[in-house]
Amino acid sequence: MVNNRIALLITIFIGFLCFFLPARANNLNLANGAIAGNMVTFEIGWENAWNLTENSGNHDAVWIFVKGQTTTGSWTHIDVEQNSTLHYTSSPLTVETVTDGKGLFLLLQTQGYTNVETAQVSVKTTVNLEEFRQIKIFGIEMVHIPQGPFYLGDGASVSSLANASGNPILVESEQEIDLTKIIIHNPNSEFSPAELPQLLPSGFPKGKESFYVMKYEVSQLQYVDFLNTLTYTQQKSRTSLPPSSPKGTFAMVNPYQRDSLYRNGIVILEPGVESSKPARYAMDYNKNQQYNDNNDGLHRASNFMNWGDLSAYLDWAALRPITELEFEKLSRGKNATPIAGEFAWGTATVSNANNPTNDGTIFESVSDVPQFESGLANHGTFIATEGWGLRGVLRTGFAANENTNRIQAGATYYGVMEISGNVWEQTIMVAGGGENFEKIFGDGVLSENGDANVQTWCNPSTASGVLLKGGGWQSTISSVGSWRDLAISDRFYSHLKPASRRNSIGGRGGR
Ligand SMILES: [Ca+2]
Ligand SMILES: [Ca+2]
Ligand SMILES: [Ca+2]
Known part of the structure; x- marks a missing residue:
């Protein structure tokens, strides 16, 4: 039922x-x-x-x-x-x-x-x-997110953007930016960072003007609702297992590691038939064959999303991706002086969310208590005996309740949730072709094969020009200036194109 x-x-x-x-x-x-x-x-x-x-x-x-x-x-x-x-x-x-x-x-x-x-x-x-x-x-x-100037970069994070002196850049307009005057500060020494082009065109959204952003990461229920309006062929592109798979098949997980859910509960409710009937999807994380149960994790962040999946969702919802500049603006706030290594909540310390309460329900939270000035975020841990922490995603908005302030809730300056941690965000980079992105919204209609088809958006298959930001549930936190995925200016993975589905990647969009 x-x-x-x-x-x-x-x-x-x-x-x-x-x-x-x-x-x-x-x-x-x-x-x-x-x-x-x-x-x-x-x-x-x-x-x-x-x-x-x-x-x-x-x-x-x-x-x-x-x-x-x-x-x-x-x-x-x-x-x-x-x-x-x-x-x-x-x-x-x-x-x-x-x-x-x-x-x-x-x-x-x-x-x-x-x-x-x-x-x-x-x-x-x-x-x-x-x-x-x-x-x-x-x-x-x-x-x-209101209009107004903001600082880009924090003068410390790996491969962060900076002026020639290595300091944060004040972004005051939407006009083109001469990237020859901008450097990649503290560049990644393990993987060469994506090289900056000469120019960031005026059409690239720079975050100075106002925009809307999704308050939360795309949830698993939202992804199910999306899948349930697609054709069979489109569903096939947007899931890991064929839509014709038996009822109860987990649809998003790695086909070669089907038992490794990482807290994703998206299943096939009614198998589809190739090229004639789409599948129907639902949630059954607890595997009791009761679909969309109160504890099936409906509102957990949607993981296992590659760029093709996120961009398709945003085109379908008539939204658009956000840029890495907008990501820093919505996190830090206008005119705020950057803090080296800071996270979404504006300090450089974090408390790990590892122990779920009301697991899987609309009240899913954690029993972990945030330390002084440390935002609560779902990330990984270095300590081998503690494994990798929770090994999966939490409910979007899990850290907020009637008694929490910005830091305790892990919220950004403007009240956007889980920008640091839970699932990685996929933003448009100022390099790798991303610089040609323009503020064009999805029209609600996907290509026949289920891809986003909006002019200037990064290619759904190659994911070139897409930058992972904000870290995920498996991200370890090291000292400022080194491994620090959750830091809002961190660009460690600028070399990596998120073309394949990973258990810690999801995202959100804007308009
Ligand atoms: Ca169930
Ligand atoms: Ca996130
Ligand atoms: Ca479209």
Whole structure:
């Protein structure tokens, strides 16, 4: 049986997602969907939304987008009206539309922290929804990163970017950057770092302008929801085991080490048939053949994702990858003076999260207590007797509860979670071809074989120009200036192209 988190109403499935905020428990809930003509109506419950923009702070938001299943069985992205007056939200929410109409943002109209108990939302799409077999509404929690200058590099980390004197660079505009004036500081001595090109073009997002970023890493449930709208051929490209594999097969793990899950619970619920019927996917980490159980790890970070997987997810969700400059901005904050070897929470010390509590549930956390000024993060350990720590991923937002501050929750300056640790993030590098990346969003539609197909995005197969940032659950922490994967300016792996699936790699995107 399927313990479905989805509220099914006539022809509409509504996704249900649970998340947590740096300061307090958070819970995003979409429910009670209905359609009429071009209009889709639903309820949103959203605890601890914040809007601190009148207090020099930032705000969070939910990215909403719509997919429809046609009478032939395939899924298509449904655009929404770009005129914000055509949509409706009850207090305290407001709508922010986007010029490509691929979705819209919901955010607080009121200032401060607010629990949105149940708000009504009506979204007007550009097509008659009654012609579809099913409609799905997706919500992804985002954080808005305000415009403003910031420092790039920390003057210490391996292969970090620096000015000619080895110091951090103040990024003050989106104009092109002469990279001949920038050096790779403290270069990796084991593997040659990717060489910088001459120029970083003006089209490359530099983080000075505002942007949205996903509050959390892509979760395993989000990846399942993604897979369940793809064709068989597309699913085949986006999973490790064939979609025709038997029910219960773990779909993302290494085919040659099928018992090594690293806490990934994505399974085949209903096998597909080559070139005619896609598989259906679900979560069954506890292997009890009860799918999407309360303790099946639905909200753990999605690992075993290569660049092809992450870029496809972002194209499908009408988002985009973020650049390594944006990664440092969203971590450090504007105008903040870099600290040598600092992590996402702004200090250079870390406490390891190793011992899960409420394992697999929406409350999954750890019993480990963060030491003074040390953020709690899921990373590895050098001590052989302790193995490699947890050997897998934790729930996104695991360290945050109603009593935690930025450091204890391991949050960035702007409240983005797990930027250091859990799964590695995949960002666009200023080298290796990544420098040609431009701020072009996915259109919700993948190529026939399931790849992202957005102009200027790094090649889904070669992953050239993609940089791993932030470290993962197996990353050991050494002294400042040496092995220190979780440090936000670290670029140790600039030589490595994440083209194959690894148990510690996932990621997130932005817009
Ligand atoms: Ca189960
Ligand atoms: Ca991470
Ligand atoms: Ca596309």
